[in-house]
Amino acid sequence: MEYGSIAREIRIDAAPEVVYEVVSRPEHLREWWPDEAELEPVPGATGVITFGTRTSPDAKVAPLTVVEAEPPKRFSFRWVYDEGERATAANSLLVTFELVPSGTGTLLRFTEEGFREKGWEAAVLEEAYRDHVTGWDHFLPRLVAYAARLASTP
Numbered sequence: 195m196e197y198g199s200i201a202r203e204i205r206i207d208a209a210p211e212v213v214y215e216v217v218s219r220p221e222h223l224r225e226w227w228p229d230e231a232e233l234e235p236v237p238g239a240t241g242v243i244t245f246g247t248r249t250s251p252d253a254k255v256a257p258l259t260v261v262e263a264e265p266p267k268r269f270s271f272r273w274v275y276d277e278g279e280r281a282t283a284a285n286s287l288l289v290t291f292e293l294v295p296s297g298t299g300t301l302l303r304f305t306e307e308g309f310r311e312k313g314w315e316a317a318v319l320e321e322a323y324r325d326h327v328t329g330w331d332h333f334l335p336r337l338v339a340y341a342a343r344l345a346s347t348p
Contacts, residue, residue: 197323199307200330206300206338208345210266210293213300216341217291218269226336233271235263243273257281261288268292274312274322284311287326300341304334 218235233241246253258273270290272281292303
């Protein structure tokens with residue numbers, strides 16, 4: 195296995211404008227991905243996402259940096275880097291949501307890349323990659339359902 199990037203193409207029954215909000219705004223991110231999200235969806239902005247309750251000892255808090263914000267076409271951010279560091283191609287993973295109109299809905303092209311660039315030893319690389327594949331396989335269907343529900347709400 196290559197462990198370089200994760201890619202998915204998913205059809206969503208919601209317009210690109212709705213899907214863009216769902217992948218870029220904290221109030222929507224919380225509905226399908228992390229338990230908490232604090233970020234401004236503008237290039238260069240930094241924020242954090244939290245899995246679990248922030249005060250809990252097992253909470254996972256991850257800094258992130260917005261790379262691209264082009265409504266309603268593309269949103270990307272870097273994450274999985276050490277707190278206090280500036281996110282770069284060598285120390286973080288890049289997540290990209292590309293939104294393509296498709297009939298009355300959206301084709302979401304999702305990628306997460308940069309696993310090899312992190313310089314992890316083979317076992318760590320393989321474990322991190324599999325963990326992220328499992329995570330996205332869990333969370334992306336939640337994104338699809340939430341966006342469709344949001345789009346059908348008057």
